[in-house]
Structures are given as structure tokens and as C-alpha cells.
Amino acid sequence: MINKLVEKIRKTGAPIVVGLDPMLAYVPDHVQQKAFAEFGETLEGAAEAIWQFNKEIVDHVCDLVPAVKPQIAMYEQFGVPGLAAFKKTVDYCKSKDLVVIGDIKRGDIGSTSAAYAIGHLGKIRVGSKEYVPFDEDFATVNPYLGSDGVNPFIKVCQEEKKGIFVLVKTSNPSSGEFQDRLILERPLYEYVGEKVAEWGAQCMGEDYSYVGAVVGATYPEIGKVMRKVMPKAYILVPGYGAQGGQGKDLAHFFNEDGLGAIVNSSRGIIAAYKQEAYARFGAEHFGEASRAAVEAMRNDIRSALDQK
Amino acid sequence: MINKLVEKIRKTGAPIVVGLDPMLAYVPDHVQQKAFAEFGETLEGAAEAIWQFNKEIVDHVCDLVPAVKPQIAMYEQFGVPGLAAFKKTVDYCKSKDLVVIGDIKRGDIGSTSAAYAIGHLGKIRVGSKEYVPFDEDFATVNPYLGSDGVNPFIKVCQEEKKGIFVLVKTSNPSSGEFQDRLILERPLYEYVGEKVAEWGAQCMGEDYSYVGAVVGATYPEIGKVMRKVMPKAYILVPGYGAQGGQGKDLAHFFNEDGLGAIVNSSRGIIAAYKQEAYARFGAEHFGEASRAAVEAMRNDIRSALDQK
Numbered sequence: 001m002i003n004k005l006v007e008k009i010r011k012t013g014a015p016i017v018v019g020l021d022p023m024l025a026y027v028p029d030h031v032q033q034k035a036f037a038e039f040g041e042t043l044e045g046a047a048e049a050i051w052q053f054n055k056e057i058v059d060h061v062c063d064l065v066p067a068v069k070p071q072i073a074m075y076e077q078f079g080v081p082g083l084a085a086f087k088k089t090v091d092y093c094k095s096k097d098l099v100v101i102g103d104i105k106r107g108d109i110g111s112t113s114a115a116y117a118i119g120h121l122g123k124i125r126v127g128s129k130e131y132v133p134f135d136e137d138f139a140t141v142n143p144y145l146g147s148d149g150v151n152p153f154i155k156v157c158q159e160e161k162k163g164i165f166v167l168v169k170t171s172n173p174s175s176g177e178f179q180d181r182l183i184l185e186r187p188l189y190e191y192v193g194e195k196v197a198e199w200g201a202q203c204m205g206e207d208y209s210y211v212g213a214v215v216g217a218t219y220p221e222i223g224k225v226m227r228k229v230m231p232k233a234y235i236l237v238p239g240y241g242a243q244g245g246q247g248k249d250l251a252h253f254f255n256e257d258g259l260g261a262i263v264n265s266s267r268g269i270i271a272a273y274k275q276e277a278y279a280r281f282g283a284e285h286f287g288e289a290s291r292a293a294v295e296a297m298r299n300d301i302r303s304a305l306d307q308k
Numbered sequence: 309m310i311n312k313l314v315e316k317i318r319k320t321g322a323p324i325v326v327g328l329d330p331m332l333a334y335v336p337d338h339v340q341q342k343a344f345a346e347f348g349e350t351l352e353g354a355a356e357a358i359w360q361f362n363k364e365i366v367d368h369v370c371d372l373v374p375a376v377k378p379q380i381a382m383y384e385q386f387g388v389p390g391l392a393a394f395k396k397t398v399d400y401c402k403s404k405d406l407v408v409i410g411d412i413k414r415g416d417i418g419s420t421s422a423a424y425a426i427g428h429l430g431k432i433r434v435g436s437k438e439y440v441p442f443d444e445d446f447a448t449v450n451p452y453l454g455s456d457g458v459n460p461f462i463k464v465c466q467e468e469k470k471g472i473f474v475l476v477k478t479s480n481p482s483s484g485e486f487q488d489r490l491i492l493e494r495p496l497y498e499y500v501g502e503k504v505a506e507w508g509a510q511c512m513g514e515d516y517s518y519v520g521a522v523v524g525a526t527y528p529e530i531g532k533v534m535r536k537v538m539p540k541a542y543i544l545v546p547g548y549g550a551q552g553g554q555g556k557d558l559a560h561f562f563n564e565d566g567l568g569a570i571v572n573s574s575r576g577i578i579a580a581y582k583q584e585a586y587a588r589f590g591a592e593h594f595g596e597a598s599r600a601a602v603e604a605m606r607n608d609i610r611s612a613l614d615q616k
Contacts (some may be wrong), residue, residue: 023419024434032435041435073420077427078434079441080392087388105416107450109480111331112381119385126332126386127340127349133387142415144452144475146482167452172417174454177503181496183489188496192486 001137001162002205002212002234005099006259008066014298015259017101017236018061018290019266020089021071022050026271028283031056047081050074053286054089057270058096060287064294067099069236069264090136100136101236105167107142107149114152121164122156138163140214140236143192150199154211158203163210163234166199168192168226171216171239189222193229200233208234208260217263220249227253227260235261240297241268247300251308258305269293309445309470310513310520310542313407314567316374322606323567325409325544326369326598327574328397329379330358334579336591339364355389358382361594362397365578366404368595372602375407377544377572398444408444409544413475415450415457422460429472430464446471448522448544451500458507462519466511471518471542474507476500476534479524479547497530501537508541516542516568525571528557535561535568543569548605549576555608559616566613577601 009015024032024046032049039045058068070093075086093100106116118124119133141153141164153164169179169189179189193213200209212234215226227235235253240246240263253261272278272293273286281289317323332340335357343357366376378401383394401408414424426432427441449461449472461472477487477497487497501521508517520542523534535543543561548554548571561569580586580601581594589597 021420023423036435041437043432043434043439043441046432046434071416071420071423073414073416073423073427077423077432077441079427079439080388080395082427082441083391084388105450106381106413108379108381108413109478109483112329112379115331115379115381115385119381119387119390124351124354124385126351126354127344129349131351131387133351133385133390142413142450142452144450144486145478145480146485146487148480148482170417170453172453172456174456175417177454178452178496178500179454181489181491181499183491188486188489191489195485 001099002208002210005066005234005262006205006208008099009259009262012064012066013302014065014294015262015301016065016294016297017067017069017262017264018057018065018269018294019069019071019103019264020054020057020270021074021266022053022270023074024049026267026274027053028273028286030284043078043081046078047085051085051088055092056287057290058093058098060291061269061294062096062098064291064298065098067101067262068093069101069103071103071266087134090134094135099138101138101140101165102134102136103140105140105142107145109145109148110152113149117153117156121153121162122160138165140165140167142167143195147195154199154202157210163212165212165214165234165236166192166196168196168213169215169219169222171218175216190225190229193226196233197230200230204232208232212236214238215253217249220252224252227255231255237261237263241265247304250301251304254305254308263301265297269297309407310516310518313374313542313570314513314516316407317567317570320372320374321610322373322602323570323609324373324602324605325375325377325570325572326365326373326577326602327377327379327411327572328362328365328578329382329574330361330578331382332357334575334582335361336581336594338592351386351389354386355393358386359393359396363400364595365598366401366406368599369577369602370404370406372599372606373406375409375570376401377409377411379411379574395442398442402443407446409446409448409473410442410444411448413448413450415453417453417456418460421457425461425464429461429470430468446473448473448475450475451503455503462507462510465518471520473520473522473542473544474500474504476504476521477523477527477530479526483524498533498537501534504541505538508538512540516540520544522546523561525557528560532560535563539563545569545571549573555612558609559612562613562616571609573605577605
């Protein structure tokens with residue numbers, strides 16, 4: 001799956017992942033009202049609204065980008081119906097040949113981590129039958145519990161040719177509270193990055209490993225260092241746009257081959273119609289606004305890479 | 309809710325939480341076959357089997373223990389139907405007046421962490437209506453992302469009078485890879501414990517805080533230290549029984565008042581009928597085997613506390 005991701009990034013020329021994080025406040029009124037008319041102001045109605053919102057955006061961007069990243073929290077907040085909308089979104093994106101990164105940030109130990117890995121990337125046996133429960137292509141994983149938490153994911157990745165992105169340095173302001181703690185003069189995230197390189201060596205694709213890393217766009221100098229610590233890890237870069245990361249900051253996250261990183265934008269794309277720059281589209285045409293925002297982001301990243 | 313938990317621990321004399329982590333392999337054949345007869349060998353069939361299994365165990369232990377801890381991964385591995393069984397389990401346990409600790413180990417940032425907090429502990433607005441999506445009483449939280457990830461949970465806890473347990477030192481063998489790293493001669497988990505004490509000061513119940521901590525039974529010496537670092541935090545102690553923790557190791561996790569800790573056992577209770585000690589009950593009477601295992605665990609902990 002890492003090979004497919006790299007190939008699609010090459011083909012689209014857009015190392016971009018669209019974060020499908022549909023807060024209800026982003027969903028235009030006409031979409032909400034239609035869903036509520038059918039299902040009432042219920043969890044099912046909210047789930048229908050975010051699913052229809054996603055579908056429209058995916059239809060407008062699927063030829064431009066290699067991948068999407070649904071953030072499961074935004075679905076989980078609507079309970080079981082919300083998670084059904086998550087599953088529908090995953091399936092629909094895969095039918096459009098998009099690579100699906102489940103932003104689930106799970107992490108537990110032993111058989112529990114295995115259960116998450118199976119649920120999101122693998123197959124589960126029920127009696128004599130096998131099922132693929134959520135079936136994303138990649139998942140994000142929290143490393144706080146160490147190898148016991150990550151290895152069950154790696155095992156499933158090896159079986160299914162799927163991948164993970166391990167949280168190394170997150171994009172948020174307080175990420176340093178623990179991640180930046182100095183251990184023998186080196187920050188914790190460097191140790192995590194070294195483990196990512198070690199875990200990744202066990203499952204290599206053609207040029208990159210199935211085990212990638214998350215490093216926030218908001219810390220470009222750290223990106224530069226981590227790029228060297230984990231040369232074969234694809235870096236998933238959140239924090240572009242709304243969180244403050246800019247195109248010029250991103251060059252450090254890429255290798256000399258122009259590959260090695262994929263940049264996420266969520267709000268900046270899916271709620272583009274709410275920004276002044278795309279207000280001309282109006283709420284009715286929010287999908288077109290998202291498409292225009294993807295094109296602008298692609299150009300911003302390209303010019304940053306050209307200047308590298 | 310921390311007050312209710314303390315009160316129930318006092319009343320039952322059992323600082324025990326039953327981990328409802330129903331692997332399909334634990335569910336006796338007759339329960340599986342009945343579920344498959346109704347729903348087929350499907351995800352729905354598996355979900356029905358684990359739900360019926362849980363119900364039988366809960367019916368047999370609910371008067372003995374204050375709390376249960378369903379591990380959401382074991383439900384999530386069966387996809388959306390599995391999560392519906394999780395919700396049914398939460399609701400049923402609450403109807404039996406048990407305190408429900410959702411072992412979800414979620415952790416993200418800002419609005420995403422808020423979405424998890426709302427989904428599991430809070431209320432979500434849909435149009436003019438409000439819903440409680442999963443509605444556990446407590447949730448476990450991963451601290452790797454720092455205060456940005458934890459504060460949204462604390463906000464919901466303050467509003468709803470609910471609580472969290474923050475992972476400080478987990479029970480698994482590789483937990484030390486990152487958690488034990490020395491920073492100015494003190495391990496990372498101590499810094500996390502200090503933050504737990506700081507976060508907890510913002511939402512105190514009568515004697516204990518709504519913000520608790522997870523410290524594994526497998527590291528009793530660390531329990532001793534962390535008990536002092538976080539005197540007002542309830543400590544959720546996993547790793548008893550199957551993972552190797554024993555009653556005599558547990559005394560360190562408790563305060564002088566005999567309170568301050570609650571010990572989890574999952575496999576040791578819910579799959580008790582598979583152990584030699586309880587084989588006399590047979591698979592047909594697995595609920596009674598679980599009850600006997602709870603009684604034995606209660607006696608083991610009591611005698612450890614009496615010798616303290």
C-alpha cells in the first residue's frame with residue numbers, strides 16, 4: 001500500500017491528504033436540513049449529514065489527490081450511527097481509488113492492540129467466515145506503550161500489505177510537554193523516531209517503509225532532523241493551513257527525490273467555502289470550493305519544493 | 309462520579325473492576341452457536357455473542373463489584389455491529405448501577421480530543437436536540453500529546469461530573485521503552501504523574517480527583533512512588549492475574565485510608581471457567597465461575613491490605 005501511495009503521489013503531483021474531519025458546523029445548512037428531513041434531528045440524521053458532506057467533497061477532489069484521512073473522532077462523537085458513516089466514507093473513498101488513512105491514533109498492548117489492528121487494517125474470523133471490519137489502508141498509531149503496542153499493527157501490515165503512521169512529534173502547541181523532554185541531551189521524539197526506523201526496516205516497500213511517522217508542519221526544524229533519523233519513513237505532516245504551517249516550511253519534510261512526505265489539510269479544504277478566498281462559490285457549491293482549495297495547496301507545496 | 313466510585317468501593321469492600329474484554333475465544337460454544345443461529349456467522353452474530361456473554365457475567369457479579377471496564381478494542385474489531393454491542397454493554401451495566409470505565413485510551417488534540425470527550429463522556433447537539441452518544445462514566449486517556457489532548461476531557465468532566473484515568477505507567481513489558489526514559493535523572497512517567505496531579509487539582513471530588521491515573525500492577529515499586537506523586541488521584545491498576553501482578557504487590561497502590569486504587573482483572577474473571585480452579589462450573593455455568601473468581605480476588609486484595 002505504501003507503493004500505491006507513492007505511485008499516486010507521483011501521478012497526481014500532489015503530496016496532499018484531505019482530512020475528512022466533518023464537524024457538523026462545517027456542513028452547510030442545506031445538507032443538514034435534507035438529512036434531518038429524512039432522519040430527524042437524531043444521531044442518524046447527523047451521521048447522514050456528514051456522510052453526504054464527505055461524498056460531495058470526495059467527488060470534487062478525488063482526481064486531484066492521492067489520499068484522504070478521515071478523523072474517526074469526528075464520527076465517534078455521533079456514537080454508533082457516526083461510526084457507520086465513517087465506514088461508509090472509507091468504502092466510498094476506496095471505490096474512488098483513494099488511499100485511506102484512518103486517523104485513529106489507537107495504541108494499546110498485546111491482544112488489545114491486535115484487536116485494533118485487525119479492526120482497522122485486517123480481517124476478523126467469525127466461525128467459519130472472515131470479515132474486513134473497517135478496512136482502511138493505513139492507520140495512525142500512538143507509541144506511548146512501546147513496541148508491545150506497535151508490533152501487533154506491524155504484523156497485520158505485513159500480512160495485508162498495509163501501513164501505519166506512528167506519532168513522533170505532533171503539531172499541537174503542548175506537544176512538547178512530554179515529546180520534547182531531553183534524555184541525554186536528545187528529545188524523546190528522536191528516540192521514538194529511531195524506533196520508527198527500526199520497526200520500519202521489518203516491512204519495506206520498494207523505496208519506503210510501510211511504517212511511517214507523524215511530524216507536525218508547525219515544527220519545520222524538527223522535520224529537518226527527523227527526515228534524517230527516519231530516511232525510509234513516509235512522513236504524514238499535519239498542521240498545514242489552519243494550524244499555522246506554511247508551504248515554505250514543508251520542504252524540510254521531503255527527501256531529495258521530492259518524495260517522503262504527505263501533507264494533510266482538513267478544515268482548510270473541507271470548510272474552504274467559509275473562507276473569504278472561496279466565498280464566491282457559496283455554501284451551495286462547497287465541493288467546488290474544496291477543489292479550488294486543493295489546487296491552491298498543491299501549487300503552494302510545488303513552489304516550495306521547486307525552491308528547495 | 310469519583311464520589312460514587314469511592315462510595316461503591318466502600319460499600320462492596322472490593323476495589324475491583326471487571327474488565328469486559330470479550331475475545332470471541334472466551335465465549336462458550338453454546339453462546340456462540342445460539343447467536344450464530346439467529347444472526348449467522350456474521351459481525352452481527354459475533355456482536356450478539358459477546359453481548360450475551362457480557363450480560364451473563366454482569367448478572368453474576370454486579371452485586372459484588374463497584375465497576376466494570378469494557379475494552380473498546382475488543383468490540384471495535386467487529387466493526388460497527390461490535391460498537392453497537394459496546395454501547396449495549398455500557399447501558400446495561402449502568403442499569404445495574406455499576407460505574408462504567410470505558411477503556412478507550414483515546415488522545416488527540418483540540419477539537420478532536422473534544423470530539424472523543426463528547427462522544428464518550430458528554431452530550432452532542434444535533435439541531436435543537438441533545439444526545440449522549442456512548443455515555444461511559446470514566447474514560448482512559450493517552451497523554452502523549454500533552455495538555456492540549458487532556459484539557460478537552462477535563463472540561464467535559466467538569467460539566468458532566470465524570471472522570472478520566474490518564475496512562476502514566478502501563479503494565480506491559482515494553483512500557484519502559486519511552487515511559488522509563490530518564491530526564492534529569494527522573495523517568496518520564498513521573499513527569500506525566502505530576503501533570504496528572506496538576507490536572508486533577510482542577511476538578512476535585514470529596515476526597516479524590518476526577519482525574520485518575522493508570523499504573524500497572526506489574527510495577528509495584530513504581531506504584532509506591534507514584535502513590536506519593538499523585539496523592540489525590542485514584543489509580544486504576546491493570547495487570548493483576550493473567551499479566552503477573554499479585555495481591556501482595558498491590559498494597560503500595562493504596563493510600564493509608566485503604567482507598568485510592570481500583571484493580572482490574574479481565575481474562576482472570578471473564579474466562580475463569582477455562583481455568584483449572586473453576587473448571588468444576590463447566591462452560592454452561594461460566595457466569596458462576598466468574599463470580600467465584602471475583603470473590604477469590606476480593607479476598608486476595610483484602611488480605612494484602614490487612615497485612616499493610
